[in-house]
Amino acid sequence: MSEMYDIIIVGGGPAGLSAAHSAVKNGAKKIIVLERDREAGGILQQCVHNGFGLHHFKEELTGPGYAQRCYDLIKDCPEVEVLVDTMVLEVHDNKEVIAVNPERGLMKLQAKTVILTMGCRERTRGAIRIPGYRPAGVYTAGAAQRMVNMEGYIPGHKIVILGSGDIGLIMARRMSLEGCKVQAVLEICPFSNGLTRNIVQCLNDYDIPLYLSHTITGIKGKDRVEGITVSKVDDKMRPIPGTEFDIECDTVLLSVGLIPENEISRELGIELHPRTNGPVVDQHRETSMTGIFAAGNVVHVHDLVDFVSDEAEIAGKYAALTALGKNAASDRDLAVTPGAGVNTCVPQHLRLSSESEAVRLFMRAAQPKRKVKLSIMSGGQEVMKKILPVVKPSEMISVEIPAEKTAALSDDITVSIEEA
Amino acid sequence: MKGIYSMERQADVVVIGGGITGTAILSELARYNLRCVLVEKEPDIAAGTTKANSAILHAGFDAPTGSFKAKMNVKGNALYHELEKELNLDIKWTGSFVVAFDDDGVETLKELKTRGEANGVPGLEIWDGAKVREKEPNLSKDIKAALWAPTAGICWPFGAAQAFAENAVINGAEVLRDCEVTGITVKDGRVEAVETSEGPIKAKYVVNAAGVYADKISAMAGDNSFTVKPRKGEYVLFDKTAQKSMVSGIVFPVPTKTSKGILVCATTHGNVFIGPNAQELDDKEDLSVTSAGMDEIFAGARKLCPEIPGGAAITEFAGLRAASSTGDFVLGKSKVEGLLQAAGIQSPGLTSAPAIAQYIAEIIVGETGAEKRGDYKKGRPEEPVFRELDDEAKAALIKKDSHYGRIICRCETITEGEIVDAINRPCGARTVDGVKRRTRAGMGRCQGGFCGPRVIEILSRELGISVPEVRKDGVKSYMYYEKEGAAE
């Protein structure tokens, strides 16, 4: 029968690699990372621009550079095997993992714990329903990015980007550098969904117009995109008749958001959160199923890879402790709920034990606001507060509750953001 | 590529059009000792109406008794019951309902039943509303009665055309794609050759199965006896979660004079669609979807099935009915000798295809006295479907060919082996959408976001073409370009 692993890690992006490294540091002896792509590194491999690692490695790296750093940390560890070109088909609640690989064929692997680090995928045209033809020339920004950066082809010459998510913004700059004309970036929301620094560095510096509260209402062209019709939208995001105008283009790139990739989690039967679209986790990133952990974009979409690594290190540590039977038993389970002004908060609950520990909460604001007070309440008491100059849904907020405060917690927790 | 066929080509029969009609005819002709060539202007078969329709194998009670439509429909339906196994077709025999809300409607049901029986449709029954809702619990409480037709079913039209084409090719027929007919040479009142974008093909017989363009093709030979006007139908497709709040079979309203009305219907892939409406057009290429059309479809469908989960809608699409000026199928001999028409094949054309094929083949075989092939091969090569195999069979397949150990489409679990097979099969895929229709790669929730670039790479490798030569679907649907003069 199959050998016993301490930990099987599903997905070899930064989350999977960072989790493996942390698991080794915490004593795990036999770890395997399964990655479906031809090399580890995940989505970072196609992000050739700078801006990664400032927090985690205290150094500015490119995407592949960051991935290399994560890989370097484990490449000489005898405890870790990274198996690429390997697709996980199923994970079972007894921690059996079914995977395929061209050389090894169908594999059945058994572990004590599993960490899910499958990352996220891009939302598509189908999800946003642009009426019109289905010509060539409509791609997700990520697919186009892969073709440009890894395969060396361009998707077209005159480009419109739908959605101001970070991949879209970065692709706007990339396409300009490739000698293409980026005609416009359209955003259906009244605010951008990308990081401010990306708006400045990717659009303003290249004179690319950003149309807020606008969307595509028609695509022209039978075989290949020849142009689009754009409309302004009202506050319910419905196109306003009479506001239509046309933009000539041969390519539309969709950057309309990312969504955690949880097909395996769903089939496994772990609880998923309707707002994050990822597994419900505690502060150790353990899911609703004992011994199954999750970290990174599969839990909730992060805007910085640095936080992905931080989160994965937590999951790696506690998966290792669980595999070694060293995890302290929890004596209380407290829910963490988003209150006013907060859209999502991870972890969704704390399983606390007699060993006191600091806990970091990650939140996204529901609306962009200035000068706000973020407060963490438990049992009618304010545990912590923090004044923030600005909050935006696109920029994740994180707050640490120090160990001495978590030790005292005994009631469910609510986090809210209100004008200060 | 131009002129690769310019060396004088000869055939006994040239079939124009690679839709369900053309491919079914080719497959029927391939049973005989005849040199047959099918020409299709698009890069793949089933690129016209066959790609976008209701996918229903109708029972056959709609068309007037004695019409070609009625005869071909009833016979075609019966033939699909036989061909299903032989060609490994994706069919679900769901049966169909026509539902009525008032006394007038119930009268119409009775007329349909009488007409259906005269057409030879077996098993028609009128059910009361309660019995209907027992089978389809989500239908409107206001439904009074329905006509139940047990022989109706749903199919995967592309798969059926693919099966016919593959069977024909393994029996020696040729399918030339990217090959547009530009003229027909007639000498002394008889067809002599077909002019194409790839050069002329000499032909004793020419079968016109060119869908909405069939009038143009006929006119090329000098037969102007009919016209074909496109009538557009728009649809909305829902994801698999929709079935439990909608239907598991086929539900029509009482028909109007011009169409069978807006229906609610399941697909063989487990989705549900609503539509089509009916819009007369002049443009034979207008497949655009309109928001007015969407409103019309939703309103119509809600009458049958009140709870329609709008959020589960995945996509909208449109198809063109090839409505002939005669009102019926235009079938058989033209005044130009050697030209055979399979034109004006609007609904129930999909259902009728195998019967139309026999009808056309009988004429040619009757005139030429062609014999059945001694080495005729039934069916078509097996299509491996990795996700449907048990663990042992999966392991064995990977051992035989390691391409089956690499998953390319993660949403639908499609392996590189299946994609390579789809490309290298008889009449295999040439385009990204061709791969998608044969294997489902790219049909899942990410809509090709992940596997698209990989499928392009595999197509380029297997077909021996460069990445910029890989197309999505249509003739000029190129996807990526060489980088030129990068600024960095």
Ligand SMILES: Cc1cc2nc3c(=O)[nH]c(=O)nc-3n(C[C@H](O)[C@H](O)[C@H](O)COP(=O)(O)OP(=O)(O)OC[C@H]3O[C@@H](n4cnc5c(N)ncnc54)[C@H](O)[C@@H]3O)c2cc1C
């Ligand atoms: C909205 C709608 C719903 C329908 N629902 C049903 C249903 O539920 N059940 C049913 O039985 N039927 C249905 N039908 C009808 C059915 O889809 C059609 O009858 C059938 O698909 C017609 O097939 P075809 O091969 O004749 O035409 P097509 O599929 O249009 O094929 C014609 C082919 O000829 C090619 N061609 C044209 N000109 C040239 C040229 N110059 N050179 C080379 N090639 C050329 C085209 O590219 C095309 O591929 C429906 C139709 C519509 C529009």
